[in-house]
Amino acid sequence: MTKQTALIVDDEPDIRDLLEITLTRMGIEAYTAPDLASARSLLARHQPHLCLTDMNLPDGNGIELVQWIQEHSPCTPVAVITAYGSMDTAIESLKAGAFDFVSKPVELPRLRELVNSALKLSEPKLQPAEENDEPGLLLGDSPQIRKLRSQTRKLARSQAPVFISGESGSGKELVARMIHLQGPRADGPFIAVNCGAIPSELMESEFFGHKKGSFTGAIDNKPGLFRSADGGTLFLDEVADLPLAMQVKLLRAIQEKAVRPVGDTQEIAVDIRILSATHKNLPELVQEGSFRQDLFYRINVIELAVPPLRDRGDDIPLLANHILQRIAREYECDPARLTPAAADRLRGYDFPGNVRELENILERAFTLCDDDLIDADDLHLGGGVVPGGSFSAGAGNSDPGAVPVPEGEIDLEGYLESIERQAIEKALEATRWNKTAAAKRLGISFRALRYRLKKLGME
Numbered sequence: 001m002t003k004q005t006a007l008i009v010d011d012e013p014d015i016r017d018l019l020e021i022t023l024t025r026m027g028i029e030a031y032t033a034p035d036l037a038s039a040r041s042l043l044a045r046h047q048p049h050l051c052l053t054d055m056n057l058p059d060g061n062g063i064e065l066v067q068w069i070q071e072h073s074p075c076t077p078v079a080v081i082t083a084y085g086s087m088d089t090a091i092e093s094l095k096a097g098a099f100d101f102v103s104k105p106v107e108l109p110r111l112r113e114l115v116n117s118a119l120k121l122s123e124p125k126l127q128p129a130e131e132n133d134e135p136g137l138l139l140g141d142s143p144q145i146r147k148l149r150s151q152t153r154k155l156a157r158s159q160a161p162v163f164i165s166g167e168s169g170s171g172k173e174l175v176a177r178m179i180h181l182q183g184p185r186a187d188g189p190f191i192a193v194n195c196g197a198i199p200s201e202l203m204e205s206e207f208f209g210h211k212k213g214s215f216t217g218a219i220d221n222k223p224g225l226f227r228s229a230d231g232g233t234l235f236l237d238e239v240a241d242l243p244l245a246m247q248v249k250l251l252r253a254i255q256e257k258a259v260r261p262v263g264d265t266q267e268i269a270v271d272i273r274i275l276s277a278t279h280k281n282l283p284e285l286v287q288e289g290s291f292r293q294d295l296f297y298r299i300n301v302i303e304l305a306v307p308p309l310r311d312r313g314d315d316i317p318l319l320a321n322h323i324l325q326r327i328a329r330e331y332e333c334d335p336a337r338l339t340p341a342a343a344d345r346l347r348g349y350d351f352p353g354n355v356r357e358l359e360n361i362l363e364r365a366f367t368l369c370d371d372d373l374i375d376a377d378d379l380h381l382g383g384g385v386v387p388g389g390s391f392s393a394g395a396g397n398s399d400p401g402a403v404p405v406p407e408g409e410i411d412l413e414g415y416l417e418s419i420e421r422q423a424i425e426k427a428l429e430a431t432r433w434n435k436t437a438a439a440k441r442l443g444i445s446f447r448a449l450r451y452r453l454k455k456l457g458m459e
Contacts, residue, residue: 005029009039009053036060050118051078063096070097077118094160094301120184140315144307156182161299164277166306169356172277180233188232196241203246205262214263226259229272240278251295309354313347323362331451341376349381367448
C-alpha cells in the first residue's frame with residue numbers, strides 16, 4: 001500500500017512543526033514549505049495526496065497556490081488555513097477550488113476530520129452507476145446533461161456549500177444526492193429537508209434538536225437534523241421559505257459548525273456539508289429583504305443550475321423508457337413502450353412541471369394504453385381530459401352526467417383520486433368484486449385496473 005503524503009505550506013515554523021507532528025501521528029508522511037515557490041517545487045516532485053496551505057505567504061497567498069494546483073494537479077485536494085473570523089477569505093478560497101478550510105488557531109480534532117475526508121478522495125473506488133439513479137435525471141446524452149454530470153463530479157470533490165437552482169420538478173434533490181454519493185461523505189448520511197414544510201414554531205427544534213422537558217411536548221431528547229446529518233450532507237430544499245428569524249440561527253450554525261439544542265446551554269460540534277436549493281429567485285428575494293444577504297453568500301458559494309426538461313428534448317425518450325420500466329417493476333406488469341408519435345408529442349411538449357410532470361403523464365398513460373403500447377392520444381397533454389367522462393369547470397354545463405366541481409380552491413389531485421376511487425368501488429360492487437368484469441365495465445384493461453387499485457391503496 002502506497003504511503004499517504006501531504007504538503008504543509010506555512011511561513012511560521014511553529015505551525016509547520018505542529019501540523020507535521022499531527023499528520024505523522026496519523027501515519028501520513030509530511031513535506032513542508034515556507035513559501036509559494038518552494039511549495040510549487042515540492043508539488044511537482046512528490047505529487048502529495050493532500051495540501052495544507054496558509055493564506056498569507058511571503059511571496060503570495062494561498063489562493064494563488066489553490067489556483068496553481070487546480071491547473072497543474074487537479075486531483076490533489078487543498079485545504080486553506082485562514083485567520084480567525086475571516087469568513088470572506090474562506091469563501092474566496094472555496095470558490096477558487098479549495099477542498100475545505102480551517103481557521104486559526106487550528107483545532108486538532110477539526111484538522112483530523114478535514115484530513116481524513118480529503119484523503120478519501122485519493123482512494124480508488126467504483127463510480128456510481130448513473131443508469132440506476134431515480135428518477136433518472138442524470139440519464140441522457142444531451143450537452144446539458146453531460147455538463148451537469150461533469151459539474152457534479154467536480155463539486156463532489158469539494159466541501160464548499162452548493163446552491164442548486166432550477167425549476168420545480170427538475171430534479172434538484174437528485175443532483176444533491178449525486179454530489180453526496182460521489183464525494184468523501186458518501187458513507188455518511190444524506191438528510192433532505194423541505195424547509196417550507198416545517199411549521200415556524202417547530203423549526204429550531206427540528207434543525208437543532210431539543211432537550212427533554214425544554215418545552216411542552218418535549219418528552220424525550222431529540223438530536224435534530226444537523227446532528228442526524230453529522231459526517232454526511234444536509235440538503236435544504238426550498239431554502240427560500242425559511243423565516244428571517246430562523247435564517248439568523250441557521251447562518252450561525254453553518255459558520256460555527258456547531259448547534260445548540262433547544263433547552264441546552266452547550267453547543268455541540270457538527271461536521272456536515274450544506275447543499276441547498278429552491279425554485280424561487282433567491283437574489284431577487286435578497287433585494288426585497290425577505291432573505292438575508294449574509295446567509296445567501298454563505299450557502300451560495302458555488303451555484304449549480306439544473307436545466308429544465310424542455311431544453312433537453314432529445315433525452316426525453318430515454319427518460320421515459322427508464323420511468324416506464326420502473327413503473328412496470330413497481331406494479332409487477334409488463335413494461336409499456338412509446339410509439340414514435342407519442343415520443344414526438346413528448347419532445348414537443350413544454351413540460352412546466354419538468355421530470356415530475358413527465359412521471360405523472362407516463363403513470364396516467366400506462367393505465368390507459370392498449371397492448372403495452374402508449375400512443376400520442378394516451379398522453380392527454382395539455383387538455384386535462386379525463387377519459388370515459390366529461391370534466392368541466394364551466395358554471396353553465398348542462399350535461400347531466402358531468403362531475404360537479406367544488407367552488408373555490410381545491411386539491412385537484414386529491415379530488416380526482418376521490419372520484420376515481422368512487423368509480424372503481426361502484427364497478428367492483430356491481431360485479432361482486434370480479435376485477436375482470438369491473439375493468440370491462442370501467443372501459444379499461446385489467447392491467448390498468450390493477451395498477452389503479454395499487455396506486456389508490458385498494459389492493
